[in-house]
Amino acid sequence: MNDTPLIAGTAHPDPLRQLGLDELRRRTSMKWRTYPADVLPLWVAEMDVPLAEPVARAVVDAVARGDTGYPVGTAYAEALAGFASERWGWDGLAVERTSVVPDVMLGVVEMLRLVTDPGDAVVVNSPVYPPFYMFVRSMDRRVVEAPLGPEGRLDLGAIEDAFARSTAGGRRAALLLCNPQNPTGTVHTAEELTAVAALADRHGVRVVADEIHAPLTAPSARFVPYLSVPGGEHGLSLMSASKGWNLAGLKAALAVAGPAAAADLARMPEEVTHGPSHVGVLAHTAALRDGGDWLDALLAGLAENRRLLDRLLAESLPAIRHRPAEATYLAWLDCRELGPDHEPAAFFLDRARVALNAGTDFGTGGAGHVRLNLATSPTVLTEAVQRMAAAVAGLRDGSA
Template structure:
């Protein structure tokens, strides 16, 4: 049974960011919220907690234990209890790691185009950004990383998005091992965002970096919020490698205080009971990727879409359209909202990011609006 069956009227009744930011005549296909009802077991966990008045502070290791069990069953790797620690959302966890393990004025590496908060937690906290863009094919550029690590502004940390947002690239085990070795060789802290870990196409293989022997110097931030559309519930985890034990000792004093108890219960239920649900999401997203490939070829010949196996997001190159600001054009003339590519890096203003966790009907309508706006 399809998960993306809600009517547009039902979706517009939501009061969250995706459906309330723009006027009602704009079709929102931007921020990473799914157009699906949540996992029933997560709803039950929240409802039961509220009914018994269980609305206090978080306690115990239930979330961490659920993650470890899922990692063992899905990826054949189990972190030890001492490798896990409670966190809030992924970006606050990454920020805490930066604040505890780097200093103001340090250089931090990222791979544009990349999720906008990566830029914000560096520049907003008086660190300097070192850009090592992905290659033209969307892969990590190992030679450029090594050059950055040995350059005049040698970085102290590297923020890696895996799978990569917005391109959907899934890094290979070989790439991840090579990155970890480079970081170890040059004393660069490797911080990896794995919030999209289960959001991969059927048959695609995601590798948790800490499942690799060469990557035990890394630390991962994870949350079930993205995979199960539970962004309203703040909860997550730090997971460190076996060679990164000192990292937790250097976290800021309040680094573990942003976890919500109800959030942890919802996320734990998702990890325990929701693999089939998220796998069904990605079956439907894979079909939507195929649909978008066809629609772009038929209706938007000036747009390039390179289908990728990770995430439910599409990264569209609109440079062939001759528009000064494609995202603004589609919003004003097509009444359809996308993420602006320039938010993922200054060189990507000709790109837009499109959310494919939606019904085929809405995706088709979005492309039709784009095509009509171009005349």
């Protein structure tokens, strides 16, 4: 399947159309080993793509040199700064205000340790990435939800109320912002982020932004780095090439500080920087520097898959509501019309042999929903929806 035609408007074939199921099932990662072989896995955040050629070359060359020691230098940060300038028009990513960390979530933990104390509150905008809850609670902080509004956008009233409650009695607090939002794929606007920064300043709340999905913003939307908005200079951000180029197994990320948060980042323990993979740093650097054409082809393929999913649901599963995402390769499906007697993720796994993420794992607002990973081939995506539609049809006629 490697002779796929070039995708319109790009210099590369669509990465999502290059691998067949037989090839994918030879993989040994979580996505392909958690469930039996008859299950189509459209759940965990892995993409069904080959490595971008510049990334593969960087890894192969490092192995050939035996270059598998400890990471050093600022090449990763320099590559990210160049990418941010070219893609987002942001020239404010200063290399001297960055630090390499093992991955985004471990970086989040270290940033939260810098700006909160045990027992303090960390505000999240639910529904949101489940590890936000797990990691925050494991470091002895309290999760306070400020749920998204009905249209899946930041609810400034809910955020202000959560800030007021979290800082009562003079306690420190932080907002763990997901930008773009996982699972909804919402891209927060400059106006929304500026308003959040103003509220954070008013209440003395520090903002830590998980911006791992930023490279996966659709061409029709505009990603705005939190640190780029007025008031964002007090913030801390975690960025990575991991999601954009499918590098979860090559661990590396960058913590980035706004100008007024440089002293906070400087207090991060040195041992944290010993955790990233040197080969991971090389791979991420190559992706950001030389993987732009591959990324453009991926983004075009994801846009086609969003349109395909929308059409398939309208034709075969109109009971499931879906708002196409502005970023990520995730789809947030509202399955509440199927009724309260069936938890949708469990239902589709059992009756359709399609693995999805249960919405309840994403906090308030997740009940009755599932998260679907559409970073797969149109063939697999079509078969998955057909299986789901058949299962729902059986439910309706009583055969399920």
